Each structure stands twice: as structure tokens, then as C-alpha cells.
Amino acid sequence: MFKVSNPSKPKVYQGVLEELRVYIKDNHLSPGDKLPSERELADKLQAGRSSVREALRALELLGLIETRRGEGTFLRSYQSLQSVELLSSFILLADRTRDELLQVKTMIEKEAVKLACPNMDEVARSKLNASINQTTVLEEKHTIFFTYLLEKANNQLLLKIWMLLEEFSSSIAKAYYDEHFYNQLMELLAKKDYDAIEELYKQQDHQLYD
Amino acid sequence: MFKVSNPSKPKVYQGVLEELRVYIKDNHLSPGDKLPSERELADKLQAGRSSVREALRALELLGLIETRRGEGTFLRSYQSLQSVELLSSFILLADRTRDELLQVKTMIEKEAVKLACPNMDEVARSKLNASINQTTVLEEKHTIFFTYLLEKANNQLLLKIWMLLEEFSSSIAKAYYDEHFYNQLMELLAKKDYDAIEELYKQQDHQLYD
DNA sequence: AGTTGCAGGTGGTCTGACCACTAAAGCGAA
DNA sequence: TTCGCTTTAGTGGTCAGACCACCTGCAACT
Numbered sequence: 145m146f147k148v149s150n151p152s153k154p155k156v157y158q159g160v161l162e163e164l165r166v167y168i169k170d171n172h173l174s175p176g177d178k179l180p181s182e183r184e185l186a187d188k189l190q191a192g193r194s195s196v197r198e199a200l201r202a203l204e205l206l207g208l209i210e211t212r213r214g215e216g217t218f219l220r221s222y223q224s225l226q227s228v229e230l231l232s233s234f235i236l237l238a239d240r241t242r243d244e245l246l247q248v249k250t251m252i253e254k255e256a257v258k259l260a261c262p263n264m265d266e267v268a269r270s271k272l273n274a275s276i277n278q279t280t281v282l283e284e285k286h287t288i289f290f291t292y293l294l295e296k297a298n299n300q301l302l303l304k305i306w307m308l309l310e311e312f313s314s315s316i317a318k319a320y321y322d323e324h325f326y327n328q329l330m331e332l333l334a335k336k337d338y339d340a341i342e343e344l345y346k347q348q349d350h351q352l353y354d
Numbered sequence: 355m356f357k358v359s360n361p362s363k364p365k366v367y368q369g370v371l372e373e374l375r376v377y378i379k380d381n382h383l384s385p386g387d388k389l390p391s392e393r394e395l396a397d398k399l400q401a402g403r404s405s406v407r408e409a410l411r412a413l414e415l416l417g418l419i420e421t422r423r424g425e426g427t428f429l430r431s432y433q434s435l436q437s438v439e440l441l442s443s444f445i446l447l448a449d450r451t452r453d454e455l456l457q458v459k460t461m462i463e464k465e466a467v468k469l470a471c472p473n474m475d476e477v478a479r480s481k482l483n484a485s486i487n488q489t490t491v492l493e494e495k496h497t498i499f500f501t502y503l504l505e506k507a508n509n510q511l512l513l514k515i516w517m518l519l520e521e522f523s524s525s526i527a528k529a530y531y532d533e534h535f536y537n538q539l540m541e542l543l544a545k546k547d548y549d550a551i552e553e554l555y556k557q558q559d560h561q562l563y564d
Numbered sequence: 565a566g567t568t569g570c571a572g573g574t575g576g577t578c579t580g581a582c583c584a585c586t587a588a589a590g591c592g593a594a
Numbered sequence: 595t596t597c598g599c600t601t602t603a604g605t606g607g608t609c610a611g612a613c614c615a616c617c618t619g620c621a622a623c624t
Contacts (some may be wrong), residue, residue, distance in 0.1 A: 153615090156577065157411065181605060192578040194404050197606090201367065201408045202415050213606045214586035244511040251465050251512075301454040302461075305515070342552060363584095366608070391574060402609040407576090423575045424617035 156191050160199035163189050168219065175221035179209065182217070242317050249309045249319070252302060253290050254345045257329060259297035261336045268296065269334060276326060286320040289329075321348060366401050370409035373399050378429065389419065389427040456529055459519040462512060463500050464555045467539060469507035471546045478506065479544060486536060496530040499539075531558060 164179075173179070182200065186193040200217060203209045210220045264272075272292050276285050287310065294303045313319060325348060332340050374389075383389070392410065396403040410427060413419045420430045474482075482502050486495050497520065504513045523529060535558060542550050 153576095183605085186578090192576095194407070194579090195577065197404070198408060198411045200606095201411055205412050205415060211606060212586085213584070214604080216586095216605060244509045247469075247509055248512050248515070251462075255461050255465075299454045299457055301451070302458050305458070338556075339549070339552075342549075346548075363607095393574080396609095402607095404610090405608065410575095421575060422617085423615070424573080426574060426617095 156195040157198040157202070160185070160189055160191055160196055161202065164199060164203070173219050175219050177219050179217040179219065242313075245309060245313050246317065246319055249306065249313055250345070252306050252309070253293075254341065256290065256294050256297040256302065256306070257333065257341055258338050259299065259302075260293045261333060261338070263296045263298060264333050269330065273330065282320040282323065283314075283318050285323070285326060287314075289326055366405040367408035367412070370395070370399055370401055370406055371412060374409060374413070383429050385429050387429050389429065391426060452523075455519060455523050459516065459523055459529070460555070462516050462519070463503075464551065466500065466504050466507040466512065466516070467543065467551055468548050469509065469512075470503045471543060471548070473506045473508060474543050479540065483540065492530045492533065493524075493528050495533070495536060497524075499536055 164185075167173075167179075179185070180188065182193050182196050185191075186196045189196065200209065200211065204211060208220055209217055211217045272289070275292060276289050279285060279288070290306070290310075294306050297303070325344075328344055329341070332344065374395075377383075377389075389395070390398065392403050392406050395401075396406045399406065410419065410421065414421060418430055419427055421427045482499070485502060486499050489495060489498070500516070500520075504516050507513070535554075538554055539551070542554065
């Protein structure tokens with residue numbers, strides 16, 4: 145009676161996580177630094193070793209720590225990319241319609257062109273040109289073209305998201321444009337004409353081959 | 355001698371994770387269904403209960419399962435993304451990462467406005483207007499405004515990605531615009547003036563408050 | 565029939581015990 | 595001294611067993 149549903153009593157390992165966070169902060173630990181041993185933590189935090197291990201497992205899963213048997217547990221240099229991959233893989237877990245996927249991917253590609261503009265000097269452009277002429281397969285052209293541009297866009301997060309979408313979409317739909325499209329983009333890339341890029345994509349809308 | 359460096363011997367809990375995946379698949383378990391008890395799993399999979407628990411902790415962290423003391427372990431219907439909270443509490447994202455995050459989020463918001471345009475009739479616009487006037491806190495305004503638009507953009511995948519970025523960014527940086535900005539967007543939304551939206555964002559660039 | 569109370573099952577936690585592994589101290593031979 | 599080996603202490607990896615708190619279902623009682 146009068147049961148308060150389930151306030152879910154906090155678990156020990158969650159408390160350990162919090163205390164670890166404080167510990168790392170207070171001791172100014174940097175990536176590569178060593179954490180206290182599991183036994184020492186269990187003793188200090190007044191928790192069983194198994195609970196401490198459950199907390200460490202969580203951190204390991206998120207790529208925040210690295211454990212080396214016989215040596216100890218170490219703080220890992222954090223790369224946002226890792227967690228992005230983990231989370232993205234679950235976002236894509238649910239069924240996504242082909243249209244939604246392509247829409248998002250195309251949007252990213254369009255914006256990437258614009259972001260890359262300032263970084264595309266003469267050398268970069270000829271390099272890109274040489275790259276896409278290595279193959280005659282249009283799908284490959286597409287991938288090569290935008291992989292290069294996404295790198296030049298100078299946003300690791302965007303690159304990562306795009307690569308995941310690219311990988312995922314390649315398994316359900318081949319998407320590429322008319323060969324002329326890439327040449328036009330190359331020209332606009334040189335002119336840095338943002339509006340024209342926007343316009344070009346507007347025309348191209350719903351004209352993806354697949 | 356002849357040590358093969360250390361390919362990192364796989365841990366038991368990782369094997370358990372894999373076997374659980376197979377189990378779920380083979381038995382066609384759906385969200386809400388019950389998993390075998392920890393003791394039963396340990397017995398079946400020939401592993402200690404603590405190892406099984408470490409695997410379950412991982413799944414719990416990812417929001418894939420839910421454990422109810424006294425009842426059992428159940429497949430979860432939705433993901434709460436608790437790992438995001440945990441991650442951001444541990445990491446002070448580097449400035450570079452923070453900037454990238456905001457850049458991607460802003461880009462998505464901009465495109466979402468355009469995608470939502472066709473679906474924003476008179477009724478929808480007044481509804482949105484009423485929503486954002488419920489609060490005077492600018493950060494809340496921002497979230498409410500774009501949550502509504504992202505929904506109207508009619509792309510579940512884009513919505514999901516945005517929510518993820520929003521959740522992340524809200525824990526490391528408050529980002530919102532001048533109040534006037536939202537009013538301008540509302541106007542352009544009515545006019546469906548895509549170029550002006552693009553232009554407005556171009557002006558707003560690097561003017562995020564935080 | 566309605567209520568109570570008990571028994572069994574479940575997750576949550578702790579302890580102690582091994583194992584495999586690593587690094588550093590110790591030590592003997594060159 | 596210096597080199598190379600053995601020893602040893604400490605670490606993570608794992609397991610088994612023991613409680614506890616909690617939930618459910620069922621049997622016994624009213």
C-alpha cells in the first residue's frame with residue numbers, strides 16, 4: 145500500500161562512479177595516469193570489489209579507462225569519436241527508411257562542401273581531381289569525393305557521422321549523382337560560391353540515382 | 355620469448371555479451387520480455403555470476419535492459435541514453451570538440467527549419483508561437499523551438515541525431531540565440547523563404563551566446 | 565471470498581579465494 | 595660493476611558462496 149512506485153534505490157556502482165569522478169578531478173589525473181587498484185578503491189570507498197569492478201566495466205565500455213592485467217587501471221585519452229560510434233550504432237539500430245537516411249547524408253554532404261571551401265586551395269583541388277579520376281565507378285567516385293571534402297571540412301564529429309551514414313547506406317542503397325554534378329561542384333568549390341552550391345543541390349533534389 | 359605482444363585476451367563478460375545477443379535473437383525476444391535470471395545465465399553460459407553481472411551492467415548502461423530487484427531482468431523498449439549523462443559528467447570536452455559539436459548542431463537546426471517549412475501551416479505556426487512563449491528562459495526557448503521544428507521536419511533519424519547532440523551540448527555549453535532571432539525565423543518560416551533562412555544563419559554565425 | 569503470512573525466486577552486494585600476468589626487487593655469475 | 599635470472603609482491607580476471615532486500619504467488623487462516 146502507498147507504494148511509491150519504484151524510486152529505484154541507487155546502486156552502489158553508481159555511487160562508485162561518482163566518487164571516481166571526484167577522485168579524478170581532485171587529483172588532477174590526466175590521460176595515461178594510473179588509478180588506484182581495485183582492492184584499494186574497494187577499501188577506500190567502502191564497497192565490495194565486485195561493485196567497484198562493475199563501475200570500472202562501465203567506464204571501460206565508454207572508453208574512458210583502460211585496464212592492463214598485472215599492471216593496473218589507467219585513464220585513457222578521450223576521443224569523442226569512440227563514444228559517437230557507440231551511440232550512433234544504437235541510433236541506427238532501429239529501422240530507418242532509406243529516404244531518411246539519404247536525406248540526412250545528402251544534407252551533410254552539401255554543408256560539408258561549404259565548410260570545405262575555405263580550405264580548398266589550388267593544390268587541394270587538383271589533388272581531389274586526381275583522386276576521383278582514379279576510378280570510373282560512380283559510387284566509388286562519390287565516396288572518394290566526399291571523403292576528401294569531409295576531411296577538409298575540418299570537423300571530426302561531422303566526418304564521423306557521415307562515415308557511419310555512408311557505411312550504413314551503402315548496404316541498403318547505392319547513391320550517387322550524375323558525373324557532371326561532381327564537376328560542377330568542383331567549379332563552385334573554386335569560386336567559393338555558397339549560394340550556387342545551395343542552388344545546385346536544390347536542383348539535384350530527388351534526382352539521386354540508385 | 356616469442357611473446358605475441360598482447361592481443362588482449364578477450365574477457366569473459368564480452369563473451370557473455372555476445373551470447374546474450376545470440377540468445378535474444380534466437381528466442382525472438384521483444385522489448386519487455388524477460389531474460390533468464392543471473393544465476394541461470396551463469397550456469398548456462400558456464401561463467402561466474404559476477405561475470406554475467408558485468409555484462410548485464412554494460413547492457414544496462416547502454417539502456418538496452420532494465421533490472422528490477424526481486425523480479426528479474428527485462429529487455430527495454432526505449433533507450434534513455436544514460437551513457438550520455440555519464441560521459442559528459444566525466445569529460446570536459448575539449449574546446450575543439452565543443453566547437454565541432456555546436457557547429458554540427460547548428461547546421462542540423464538550420465536545415466531542419468527548411469525541411470519543416472512545407473509542414474508549417476497557420477495552425478502549426480501559432481502552436482509553435484504559443485509554446486515558446488511559455489517560458490522566458492532563452493535556453494528553454496531554444497530547445498522547445500527546435501524540438502517542435504525537428505518533429506515537423508519529418509525525419510526521425512535527423513530528430514534522433516539532433517536530440518543526442520542537444521543532450522550532449524546542454525551539459526557542456528548553453529547555446530541559444532538572441533530572442534529576436536527566433537521571431538525572424540518564425541517570419542521566414544511563414545514566407546518559406548529558404549534563401550533568407552540561409553542568409554540569416556550566415557549572419558548569426560559565431561554569435562551564439564554561451 | 566477476502567485477508568494474511570510464508571516460501572521461493574530474483575537482483576544487489578560483499579567476502580575470500582584462486583589464477584595469470586607484470587614489474588621491480590633481489591641475487592648470483594661474469 | 596654489470597648483466598641476466600629468479601623471486602616476489604601487486605594487479606586485474608574470475609569464480610563460488612554467502613547474506614540481504616525485495617517481489618510474487620500460493621497456501622492457510624479468518
